Amino acid sequence: xxxxxxxxxxxxxxxxxxxxxxxxxxxxxxxxxxxELLPLLDAHGIDTTVVVQSSAxxxxxxxxxATARASHGRIAGVVGWADLxxxxxxxxxxxxxxxxxxxxxxxxxVQDEAxxxxxxxxxxxxxxxxxxxxxxxxxxxxxxxxxPAALAAVEELPEVRFVLDHAGxxxxxxxxxxxxxxxxxxxxxHPNAVCKLSGLLTEADHESWRPADVLPYAxxxxxxxxxxxxxxxxxxxxxxxxxxxxxxFALAEQATAALTPDERDAVLGGNAFRVYSLAGPGERVSDxxxx
Numbered sequence: 001x002x003x004x005x006x007x008x009x010x011x012x013x014x015x016x017x018x019x020x021x022x023x024x025x026x027x028x029x030x031x032x033x034x035x036e037l038l039p040l041l042d043a044h045g046i047d048t049t050v051v052v053q054s055s056a057x058x059x060x061x062x063x064x065x066a067t068a069r070a071s072h073g074r075i076a077g078v079v080g081w082a083d084l085x086x087x088x089x090x091x092x093x094x095x096x097x098x099x100x101x102x103x104x105x106x107x108x109x110v111q112d113e114a115x116x117x118x119x120x121x122x123x124x125x126x127x128x129x130x131x132x133x134x135x136x137x138x139x140x141x142x143x144x145x146x147x148p149a150a151l152a153a154v155e156e157l158p159e160v161r162f163v164l165d166h167a168g169x170x171x172x173x174x175x176x177x178x179x180x181x182x183x184x185x186x187x188x189x190h191p192n193a194v195c196k197l198s199g200l201l202t203e204a205d206h207e208s209w210r211p212a213d214v215l216p217y218a219x220x221x222x223x224x225x226x227x228x229x230x231x232x233x234x235x236x237x238x239x240x241x242x243x244x245x246x247x248x249f250a251l252a253e254q255a256t257a258a259l260t261p262d263e264r265d266a267v268l269g270g271n272a273f274r275v276y277s278l279a280g281p282g283e284r285v286s287d288x289x290x291x
Contacts, residue, residue, distance in 0.1 A: 001047045001048070001269040001270070001273060002044070002045050002046045002047050002268050002269045003046065003047065003048055003049065003050065003076070003231075003232070003268070003269040003272040003273060003278070004041065004046045004048075004049040004050070004232065004233060004234050004236075005049070005050045005196060005198070005231040005232060005233040005271075005272035005275075005276070006050060006052055006165065006166075006196050006198040006199070006231075006233025006234065006235055007037065007049055007050075007051055007052065007233065007234050007235065007236040007237075008032065008051065008052055008053075008054045008235075008236070008237065008238065009032055009033060009034060009037070009051055009064065009067065010031065010032055010054055010055075010060070011031045011033065011063070012029070012030065012031050013031060014063065015055070015057060015059065015060060016055075017054055017055050018055060019054070019055070019109070019112065024206075024241070025241070027240065027241060028237060028238065028240075028241065032236075032237045034067060034071060034074070034075070037049075037236060038074065040234075040236065040245040040246075041074065043245075043246070044245070044246070044249045047269070048073060048074055048075065048076040048278070049074065049075050049076065049077075050075070050076065050077040050078070050079060050104065050105075050233075050272060050276055050278075051064050051067070051068065051075050051077075051078055051079070052078075052079040052107060052139065052165075053078075053079060053080050053081040053107055055081070056081050056083075056108065056109065057081060058080075058081065058082065058093070058097075060080075060081065061078065061080030061081050061082070061097060061103075062097070062100055064078045064080060064101075065078050065080070065097065065100045065101025065102070065103060066100070066101060068101050068102050069100075069101045069102075075102075076102060076104075076276075076278040076279070077102050077103075077104035077105070077276045077278050078101060078102055078103055078104060078105075079104060079105035079106065079107050079137070079139050079276075080097055080103055080105070080106060080107070081106065081107060081108060082094060082097065082106050082127075082131075083127070084106075084108055084123070084124045084127025084128060084130075084131070085121070085123045085124060085127060086123075086127070087123060087126035087127045087129070087130050090127050090130040090131075091130050091133070091134065094106070094130065094131070094134045094136065095134070098134070102278075103136065104136065104137060104276040104277060104278065105131075105136050105137035105138060105139050105163065105276060106131045106136055106137075106138055106139070107138070107139035107140075107141055107165070108141070109141055110140065110141055110142050110146050110150075111141055111142055111143050111145075111146060111169070113146075116145045116146050116148075116149060117149045118146070118149065119142075119146065119149040119150055119152070119153045120149050120152060120153075125153070125156075125157070128153060128157055128160055129157065129159070129160065131160060132157065132159045132160035132161065133159075135277070136161075137161040137162070137163050137275060137276055138160055138161065138162055138163070139162075139163045139165050140153075140162055140163065140164050140165060140168075141165045141166070142164075142165075142168055142169070143168065143169040144168060144169065144170070144171065144179060144180045144183060147168050147179075147180070147183040147184070147187070148183065150162075150164070150168070150187065151183060151186050151187050154187055154190045154192060154193045155190060157192075158190070158192050159192070160192060161192055161193075161194075161275065162187075162192060162193045162194070163193075163194050163195070163196060163231070163275060164184070164187060164193060164194070164195040164196065165196050165198065165199065165233075166196060166198050166199025166200065166203070166235065167184060167195055167196065167197065167198075167199070167200060167217060167218070167221045168180060168183065168184050168187075168195075169199065169203055170184075170200070170203055170217045171203070172200065172203040172204040172205075172209075172213055172214060172217055173203060173204055173205045173209075175213075181220055184220065184221065184224055185220075185224045188224035188225045188226075188229070193225075193229070194225065194229040194230065194231060194271065194275050195221050195224075195225045195229065195230050195231070196230075196231045196232075196233045197218055197221060197222075197230050197231065197232050197233065197252055197255060197267065198231075198232070198233030198234065198235045198248075199233070199235040199238070199239070200214050200217055200218060200251065201214065201235070201239050201242045201243050201247060201248050201251065202235065202238055202239060202241050202242050203217075204242060205242075206241055206242040209242060209243075211250075211251060211254055214251055215251070215254060215255055218251065218252075218255035219255060222255060222256070222259075222267075227256075227259050227263035227264075227266055227267055228263075228266055228271060229271065230266075230267050230271060231267065231271045231272045231275060232249075232252045232267055232268045232269075232272075234248045234249065235248065236248070252267070252268065256268070
């Protein structure tokens, strides 16, 4: 099974995306819906996907869950948003969302918080514990600025499954390696963390990137986490700022070319199935059933 473990959908006629500011993001200021993505999935043999929130909105999460329910299995899971800073209400909110569709994880745009230690806040930590107690994964959307706090959360909450989105956004365009490489390796030391091989295309220079610019970072992720803890994600449509869906998929294929067939299958699908407890349409499976 091939799984795209990270893409987005949004409808600007229904609600805004506050992060879509500035000239650089102008190509993304339109609606991106599932019918536009489906031919790209088919062209690359992708069976199913995980769609990820893009705004701090429960209504958006409900819309994504409804889209997943109506997708005939093409979307197997939703990583939605819920307010981690309200841990008393959070369990009830997560239960309500899980009733509405295949909720498999929670994410917040930590990279947009003014405080780089936001993940260290007591209320946020309590929220992360509630996510773990609900049997959900927590996706870490962070940059190198927030990676130290992300590492502390991973260390101190071994009961929570953490998914590092976009490999922690390495500074590829600037050609910098540290401290990102050491920080990512530190997170990889903890078995409750996995990493998405996603979003690297848009961290490179959008106009002049070459595979040789990106692949060292992807290979560091694979060397640090191992092939059993890395998940392919396209980051569509954000990836279109720097290339095509085909480019994102080709980079994943190149990065995994030296792996065994079983290892490659894990990165391109099996790991997402296990980490997010995916199953058939409308179903969930336990971690134990997929180990």
